Amino acid sequence: MSSETNKILTTDGIPLEESLKKAERKNKIKAFLLVCPLLLFLIITYVFPIGEMFTRSIDDKMITNMLPNTFKSMENWDGQEMPEENVFENFYIDFKKLVQNKEHGKLAQRLNKEKNGFNTILKKLFRQIQRNKIDESGSFKEQITSLHKRFNNVEYWRAIKRTAPPYTMAKYLKGMDLFIDENGGIAQVEEDRRIHRILWLRTLEIAFFVTVFCFLMGYPIAHLLATLPMKYSNLLMICVLLPFWTSLLVRTASWMILLQQQGIVNDFFVMIGLVSDDNRPEMMYNKVGTYVAMTQILLPFMVLPLYSVMKTISPSLMRAGKSLGGTPFVAFWKVYFPLTIPGIGAGCLLVFILAIGYYITPALVGGASGTLISNQIAYHMKTTLDWSFASAMGLMLLTGVLVVYWIYNKLVGVDNIKLG
Amino acid sequence: MPNNKDFVKFAKVDKSYDGKVLVVKDLNLDIAEGEFITMLGPSGSGKTTCLMMLAGFETPTNGEIYLDGNPISNIPPHKRGIGMVFQNYALFPHMTVYENLAFPLRVRKIPKDEIDKKVDKALSMVSLAGYESRMPGQLSGGQQQRVAVARALVFDPAVVLMDEPLGALDKNLRESMQYEIKHIHESIGVTVVYVTHDQGEALTMSNRIAVFNDGKVQQLSSPDQLYESPVNSFVAKFIGENNTFAGEVVDVSKDKCKVKLNGGGEIYANPITVKSKGEKTTVSLRPERALINPDEKMDNSHKGKIEEVIYHGDHTRVRLNLLGNNEFILKIPNSSANLDIKLGNEINIGWDSADARALDPK
Numbered sequence: 026m027s028s029e030t031n032k033i034l035t036t037d038g039i040p041l042e043e044s045l046k047k048a049e050r051k052n053k054i055k056a057f058l059l060v061c062p063l064l065l066f067l068i069i070t071y072v073f074p075i076g077e078m079f080t081r082s083i084d085d086k087m088i089t090n091m092l093p094n095t096f097k098s099m100e101n102w103d104g105q106e107m108p109e110e111n112v113f114e115n116f117y118i119d120f121k122k123l124v125q126n127k128e129h130g131k132l133a134q135r136l137n138k139e140k141n142g143f144n145t146i147l148k149k150l151f152r153q154i155q156r157n158k159i160d161e162s163g164s165f166k167e168q169i170t171s172l173h174k175r176f177n178n179v180e181y182w183r184a185i186k187r188t189a190p191p192y193t194m195a196k197y198l199k200g201m202d203l204f205i206d207e208n209g210g211i212a213q214v215e216e217d218r219r220i221h222r223i224l225w226l227r228t229l230e231i232a233f234f235v236t237v238f239c240f241l242m243g244y245p246i247a248h249l250l251a252t253l254p255m256k257y258s259n260l261l262m263i264c265v266l267l268p269f270w271t272s273l274l275v276r277t278a279s280w281m282i283l284l285q286q287q288g289i290v291n292d293f294f295v296m297i298g299l300v301s302d303d304n305r306p307e308m309m310y311n312k313v314g315t316y317v318a319m320t321q322i323l324l325p326f327m328v329l330p331l332y333s334v335m336k337t338i339s340p341s342l343m344r345a346g347k348s349l350g351g352t353p354f355v356a357f358w359k360v361y362f363p364l365t366i367p368g369i370g371a372g373c374l375l376v377f378i379l380a381i382g383y384y385i386t387p388a389l390v391g392g393a394s395g396t397l398i399s400n401q402i403a404y405h406m407k408t409t410l411d412w413s414f415a416s417a418m419g420l421m422l423l424t425g426v427l428v429v430y431w432i433y434n435k436l437v438g439v440d441n442i443k444l445g
Numbered sequence: 446m447p448n449n450k451d452f453v454k455f456a457k458v459d460k461s462y463d464g465k466v467l468v469v470k471d472l473n474l475d476i477a478e479g480e481f482i483t484m485l486g487p488s489g490s491g492k493t494t495c496l497m498m499l500a501g502f503e504t505p506t507n508g509e510i511y512l513d514g515n516p517i518s519n520i521p522p523h524k525r526g527i528g529m530v531f532q533n534y535a536l537f538p539h540m541t542v543y544e545n546l547a548f549p550l551r552v553r554k555i556p557k558d559e560i561d562k563k564v565d566k567a568l569s570m571v572s573l574a575g576y577e578s579r580m581p582g583q584l585s586g587g588q589q590q591r592v593a594v595a596r597a598l599v600f601d602p603a604v605v606l607m608d609e610p611l612g613a614l615d616k617n618l619r620e621s622m623q624y625e626i627k628h629i630h631e632s633i634g635v636t637v638v639y640v641t642h643d644q645g646e647a648l649t650m651s652n653r654i655a656v657f658n659d660g661k662v663q664q665l666s667s668p669d670q671l672y673e674s675p676v677n678s679f680v681a682k683f684i685g686e687n688n689t690f691a692g693e694v695v696d697v698s699k700d701k702c703k704v705k706l707n708g709g710g711e712i713y714a715n716p717i718t719v720k721s722k723g724e725k726t727t728v729s730l731r732p733e734r735a736l737i738n739p740d741e742k743m744d745n746s747h748k749g750k751i752e753e754v755i756y757h758g759d760h761t762r763v764r765l766n767l768l769g770n771n772e773f774i775l776k777i778p779n780s781s782a783n784l785d786i787k788l789g790n791e792i793n794i795g796w797d798s799a800d801a802r803a804l805d806p807k
Contacts, residue, residue, distance in 0.1 A: 345536075
C-alpha cells in the first residue's frame, strides 16, 4: 500500500466527494419539495396544536397580568412576616384598576381557587373602593388589614405570591388528583373526590384487556386469512374490513341495539333459557359494553398487521417443523409463533394506543363505570370549558402513549414492528 | 446394506384435489432401501404431489403408501421420521444454524451433548463446520442449501425427500451441489427420493428415474436406459435432445420396420411400440447417433441441406433440412474440423436403424 492520502478525484479532476454531493443535491431538493406539503400539513395540524395545548395547559398569565405591581413589590418579600406597606399599596393600585375594568370578579375566582375565602374579602375591598372609602393618602396596610381579619393573615398573602409565576403545574397535578396546598407542598385531594386516578387506571385496564381480547380473536382470523385459498380469504377479508367501512357511530349504535336489556342478545338468552325474563343481565352502560364494542371496533387494527406478517411466512416452514418431528403444536410454538412477533407487536401497539384514547364508544355504551379518561377530557372541553385542564390531561395521555411506545421499543425494538 | 426391495411402496395410489381431476393416477412404485430415486417430470405432472403424500402433507385419495412394510396413510408427518429438504430450503429464519439442526433432535428429547455431536457431524458432512452461530439470512444460497440438507439428515431418517432443492441456485453451484448430494448419499446410504424437472440433474444423481407425465409414471429405469431406450415419445422428447420424424409404418419385421414419412421419403427404424402395418408413429433419433458421410454401410443414408451452424465450444450444432424436417439437429465434435460445414452445403447423413426408435405417434 502506498502512503498516498490524496482525495480520490474524478476523471475531470474534481474531488469525488464533491462531485457526488453535487450530483445528489438536485435529487435531495426534489425529494424535499415532494415532502414539503406533508411537512407543512404536519406542522400546521400537529406540531402547532400540540404546542398550543401545552402552553394552554401550563398558562397562568391571566393573574400575572392582573397584579403586575403587586408581584413586583412581592419579589423582595420573604413570605415569613406580613408584607410591607408598599405591597399593600401596589395591591390596592392593581385592584382598583381591575375594579375600573370590571375584572375584579375574575381575580377573586382565581384566588379563591388558590385559597378559599378570597371571594368574601375581595368583595369587601371592592365595595370599599366603590364607595371611595379608602383614603389614598393614608396607610394602605392599616386600612386593608382592618377590613377583614383574613387580610391580616399571612397565609392569604402567601397564596397571592404563589400565583406570581406565569406558569403553573396545577392542572397536571389536578389530573392526578393532587394539588398545591397552602404551604406550597403537593397534597392529595380528599378521598371522595379522587376521580381522575380511577379513570386513568380504568383507561389502562380497559385498553389492556381490549388489546388482549383483540389479540386472542385476531390471531386465528389473521392466520386463516393468510392460509385460506384466495377466493375464501378475499371473502373473509371483506368480512373483517366491512365494519371498518361503516361509520363508527353506526357500529356503536348497533351494539346498543344488541346489548341493551331488551336487546337482541338478551332476548336470545331468554329464549334459550340461559337467563330468566325478569333477570336480564346489564350488558350496556358498564364495562362489559365498553369491552365488547371496543374489541369489535378495534379488531381490524390487530388483524391487518398480523395478516401482513403471516402472509410472508412460507407454509413450508411449518411443514419443515413437522417433517423434522415436531408435533403440530411444537411446530407452531417454536417456528410459526416467533415469526409472527413483529405483527403481534404492531397490532398490540396500535390497538392499545387507539384504545387508550378512545372516546365515542365508551361515551355511548360505557355508562358511568365504562367511561375513560378521554370522556373526561371531552367533558372539560365542552361542559366546564376548562380548556387548560383538558389540554393538560390530553398531554398526559400523549405522554403515556409515548411511554408505552418507549417501553415497547426497549422490549421488542421498533425495527421489528411491521405495520403492513 | 440390507437390500429391502420395496422399502417405500406406493400401491395403486390415486390423488385428486377437487374430485374432478386426478393429479396422480394409479401410481405403483417400489423404492429399494438405500436407493437414490428421482421423480422427473414437467410442472403439474404430479411428482411433487407424490412427494407430499410420502411426507404426509397430502393424503392419497385411494391406495396406500408403505414404509418398510407398514402402511403410513394414517401416521401424521411428525411421526413418519422422514427427512425433507424443501424447494426454498425452509430454514427457520429466527434460529441459528445450530438451532436449526438441533430442532429435530430437541423435539426427540436427545441429550444435549449428543445433540452437539450430531450437529457437528452433520455440519462437517456438508463442510460447514464453524457456521453454528450464523443466522440463515447471513448465508449464501448454496450454504443455506447445505444447512437444509444437513438438517434433513441430522436425525438419521430412513428416507430423505428432496423437493427441487437446487432450483434456486445458479448453474455452477447447482452442478457442484449435485455431486455433493450424490456423495453424501453414497457415503451414508440413506434412501433418497428426489424431485426435479431438470433432466440433467436427474441423470447425474440417480440410481433410477421415474419420469412423470399427466399423473402417471411414463418410464422407470436407470439413467442410461432412460436416455438410450425411451419407451415412448414423451420420454424420448423429455430426456435429452431428439430428432423426430412423423410417419406411417409400411412394413414391419421383428427388429426393423419401414416408415413412410409425412414429409416424403422412407426410413428404417427400430419398432418399439409399433406392431403392425398402417400404424402412425413418431421415429426418434438422438443427434449424436447420426453421422456425417457415414463410412460403413448404414441402413439409413440421406442428403440434407445445412440451414444453421452454431458454435458451442466443445461441439458444433448443425441444423439441417432432412427429409422434410428442417429441425434436424446434428452434434459434431470439434475434433472433426476437416468436415466441410458451411451454410447451404448438402451433406450425407446416415444412421443405424437400431438407433431410430419408432414410438407412439404423440
